[in-house]
Amino acid sequence: MTLRRAYHSIRLLLIRSESGRAEYLKKKHVLGGVGVGCRWGPWLVPLYPELIILHDNVCVHKSAHIVVHDMMNNFLQRCAPKADFGSIEVLGPVEIHDNVYISMNATVMPNVEIGKNCIISAGAVVTGDIAENSIVAGNPAKVVGRFDAYLALRHINASKNRIFQNQHLPADVAEYAWDAFRKKHNRTNIERDMSCNS
Amino acid sequence: MQQLINLLKSVNPNIDYENEKGLISDGVIDSLSFVMIFTAIAENYGIEIPLEEMKPENFDSADAMLKLIERMNNKGQ
Numbered sequence A: 001m002t003l004r005r006a007y008h009s010i011r012l013l014l015i016r017s018e019s020g021r022a023e024y025l026k027k028k029h030v031l032g033g034v035g036v037g038c039r040w041g042p043w044l045v046p047l048y049p050e051l052i053i054l055h056d057n058v059c060v061h062k063s064a065h066i067v068v069h070d071m072m073n074n075f076l077q078r079c080a081p082k083a084d085f086g087s088i089e090v091l092g093p094v095e096i097h098d099n100v101y102i103s104m105n106a107t108v109m110p111n112v113e114i115g116k117n118c119i120i121s122a123g124a125v126v127t128g129d130i131a132e133n134s135i136v137a138g139n140p141a142k143v144v145g146r147f148d149a150y151l152a153l154r155h156i157n158a159s160k161n162r163i164f165q166n167q168h169l170p171a172d173v174a175e176y177a178w179d180a181f182r183k184k185h186n187r188t189n190i191e192r193d194m195s196c197n198s
Numbered sequence B: 001m002q003q004l005i006n007l008l009k010s011v012n013p014n015i016d017y018e019n020e021k022g023l024i025s026d027g028v029i030d031s032l033s034f035v036m037i038f039t040a041i042a043e044n045y046g047i048e049i050p051l052e053e054m055k056p057e058n059f060d061s062a063d064a065m066l067k068l069i070e071r072m073n074n075k076g077q
Helices: A003-013 A018-027 A072-079 A147-156 A171-184 B002-011 B031-045 B062-076
Strands: A052-054 A058-060 A094-096 A100-102 A112-114 A118-120 A134-137 A142-146
Touching: A003 A018, A118 A147, A134 A147, A142 A147, A142 B031, A147 B031, B002 B031, B002 B062, B031 B062
Parallel strands: A052 A094, A058 A100, A094 A112, A100 A118, A118 A134
Antiparallel strands: A134 A142
């Protein structure tokens, strides 16, 4: 790891909020570009961060990965010592347009452009370009839905949710969530604290 | 209207779209069906539904959906 990358990674570790980390990356010109209102979860700065461009309101979960190079030539060279693969490393920038959410454990591979208004579902491995207004899932990632339809669904269901401060869950809101769970699963009773029974 | 009913029935044929008035409010259609209906309407009628129109009363019945589609079509002209 280069000293610069290690330094920025330590600085990121010390910033609590994801929006604060994105602002840091923008201010220090660590990435190729960072737009307005982005959120950056990972503590580790990816290799060759200058090959990553985030447009406005891009959210990257802390366990997501954006990969902009591969070392396969290095491996293949050792498989076939007489072959000539040129560089041991191949680069491929990643550009992510406005309003994109990269969920937990998702991986974006090199040379990928993600259009605006997209959700990359948990665990997805994005190997090719993603058209705008898409929800993708799986490995390799495939389109499984439309962003606008999902937005509409969440919007019309707004009244079913209870508002609370992020990361501070009041008991009544937790109970409301369990009630909804019981109703959905047709259960009348769920033991809340199993350890009390033993 | 019949065209819309046929479209809705292609998503879920077991719902009485002609008479049902609480598709969303009464939980008659589930999340997945709603997403499919929204997508089918947007693609078949070539309309974009703005945020302020994404509310339960616009999707609670086939009649309400038809009115929404007509409003969006008139806006686009």
